Amino acid sequence: MQVSPDTSPAARALPRKITILGAGAWGTAVAMALAARHDVLLWGRNADAMAAMAASGENSYLPGFALPPQLRLSADFDAAVAHASGEHALLIAACPVAGLRPMLQQLKDQAIPNLVWLCKGFEGGTGLLPHQIVQEVLGDTVAGGALSGPSFAQEVARGLPCALTIASHSAPLRAAVVSALHGGHFRVYASDDLVGVEVGGAVKNVLAIATGVADGLGLGLNARAALITRGLAEITRLGTALGGQTETFMGLTGMGDLILTCTGDLSRNRRVGLGLAQGKALAAIVAELGHVAEGVPCAKAVRELARRMGVEMPITNAVAGVLFDGDLPQVMVQQLLARDPRAEAA
Numbered sequence: 481m482q483v484s485p486d487t488s489p490a491a492r493a494l495p496r497k498i499t500i501l502g503a504g505a506w507g508t509a510v511a512m513a514l515a516a517r518h519d520v521l522l523w524g525r526n527a528d529a530m531a532a533m534a535a536s537g538e539n540s541y542l543p544g545f546a547l548p549p550q551l552r553l554s555a556d557f558d559a560a561v562a563h564a565s566g567e568h569a570l571l572i573a574a575c576p577v578a579g580l581r582p583m584l585q586q587l588k589d590q591a592i593p594n595l596v597w598l599c600k601g602f603e604g605g606t607g608l609l610p611h612q613i614v615q616e617v618l619g620d621t622v623a624g625g626a627l628s629g630p631s632f633a634q635e636v637a638r639g640l641p642c643a644l645t646i647a648s649h650s651a652p653l654r655a656a657v658v659s660a661l662h663g664g665h666f667r668v669y670a671s672d673d674l675v676g677v678e679v680g681g682a683v684k685n686v687l688a689i690a691t692g693v694a695d696g697l698g699l700g701l702n703a704r705a706a707l708i709t710r711g712l713a714e715i716t717r718l719g720t721a722l723g724g725q726t727e728t729f730m731g732l733t734g735m736g737d738l739i740l741t742c743t744g745d746l747s748r749n750r751r752v753g754l755g756l757a758q759g760k761a762l763a764a765i766v767a768e769l770g771h772v773a774e775g776v777p778c779a780k781a782v783r784e785l786a787r788r789m790g791v792e793m794p795i796t797n798a799v800a801g802v803l804f805d806g807d808l809p810q811v812m813v814q815q816l817l818a819r820d821p822r823a824e825a826a
Contacts, residue, residue: 495519496660499564500572501583503530503553505541505771506598507574509633511551513642513665521552523560530555541771545637561590570596570660572627576772577601580610584617594623594653596646600681601774602781607788609678609722623650625657626674628681629732630740632747636665643667645733647677669732676724680715680734683782683796685749685775687711688741690799692753693809707795708742714793718782721791749775756802757809779803794819 496518500511503524511522524530533539534553537546547553554560564571571592575583577599587595595618597610608616614624625648636642646657646668654670662668671677690711694703715738716729728734741747752773755765766773783800786793798815801807807815 494568494659497521497563497566497569498572498660499523499560499569500574501557501560502574502579502598503533503539503541504574505539505633506631506636507572508539508542508547509545509636510572510574510598512545512548513636513639514661515548515551517664518660519552519563520550521554521560521563523554523557525555525557527555542633542637545634557586558590561587561592565591565593567593568656570594570656573597573599575599576774577603577610577613578772578777580613581617584614588617592622594625594650594656596625596627596653596657598627599774600628600678600685601778602682602785604777604781607781607785609675609682611674611678623653624648625650625653626678626681627657627661628677628737630736632740632744634746639665641665641667643669643732643736645669645671645677645731647671647674647733649674671728671731671733673725673728675722676719676728677733679719679722679724680729681737682774682778683715683718684711684734684738684741685773686779686782686796686799687714687738688747688749689753689756689775689779689803690795690812691742692747692750692755693757693799693802693812694753695750696754696757697809697813699813704742708738711742711795712738714795718786718789718791718793721789748773752776762803775799776803 498518499521500507501523503522511520514520530553573583580599599610603613625646627644627646629644631642646654648654658668658670691704691707694707719729720726748769748771752765779800782796798812802809802812
């Protein structure tokens with residue numbers, strides 16, 4: 481459910497100390513966008529890489545985009561966390577899902593008032609969503625929430641408009657994030673449907689691989705539209721089975737993120753699909769990207785979760801077959817076309 485925290489100019493006026501843990505493309509882009517209004521520190525685990533960023537004034541993951549001079553850079557984890565330990569501070573985890581649990585383990589003994597995560601996906605092996613990982617490691621001691629929505633790092637770094645949603649069960653955290661981030665080029669909405677927001681952000685990456693395959697095979701815009709639409713039905717089936725709210729999947733973190741990731745040329749997961757359609761090996765595609773494509777591990781996790789829960793997800797299963805079972809992309813398409821007819825709402 482969308483909620484309406486205080487977004488008045490007075491609520492947004494307070495500068496905050498914000499630490500972003502993770503100096504990849506997305507974490508850096510968010511840090512760049514917030515540095516003009518807040519005291520922002522960007523942490524990366526590789527000291528040499530952070531020193532190179534400081535010297536060059538840009539991140540190699542975002543070449544051509546100058547870092548704001550006021551943005552602080554650090555490879556000191558404890559100092560970075562301490563920067564965001566005050567009453568009005570925000571700590572933002574900008575790591576892949578696979579790195580969330582190790583990062584949380586480092587935070588267990590730290591005094592942090594809140595935590596926002598940017599990662600999208602299910603944890604490999606456990607099938608847990610990010611908020612469930614946070615709950616396992618940190619318990620109820622920290623207010624937490626997911627910041628998600630249709631967003632390419634390069635466009636945010638360029639200063640182009642972007643709309644996001646902060647999802648949390650904590651009303652004070654939602655209000656804090658909206659008041660800190662809303663403004664400038666960011667428009668930030670709030671939701672209490674943490675499950676729905678996280679499921680939408682995870683599964684859309686798998687469907688972007690499917691649309692990349694279809695586009696790479698030259699199947700046309702009709703096929704792309706059908707995949708996106710039926711993919712949204714898959715997201716909704718799984719999300720509601722896990723406790724998400726149907727209306728969430730019609731919003732920014734469902735339909736919005738799905739459309740962007742399936743059609744945008746900057747989408748890593750779409751590029752995975754395009755490479756598969758060209759007959760490239762998955763390992764070679766991922767190496768060429770130079771970034772994490774979350775849809776790859778997510779496809780396996782979602783297939784296993786859907787099987788356990790008895791949720792029908794034919795597109796996801798077909799993508800996982802190509803990625804992990806040796807199925808040819810053409811076979812994936814044939815399998816989807818050969819399915820029995822049904823009512824559209826099913």
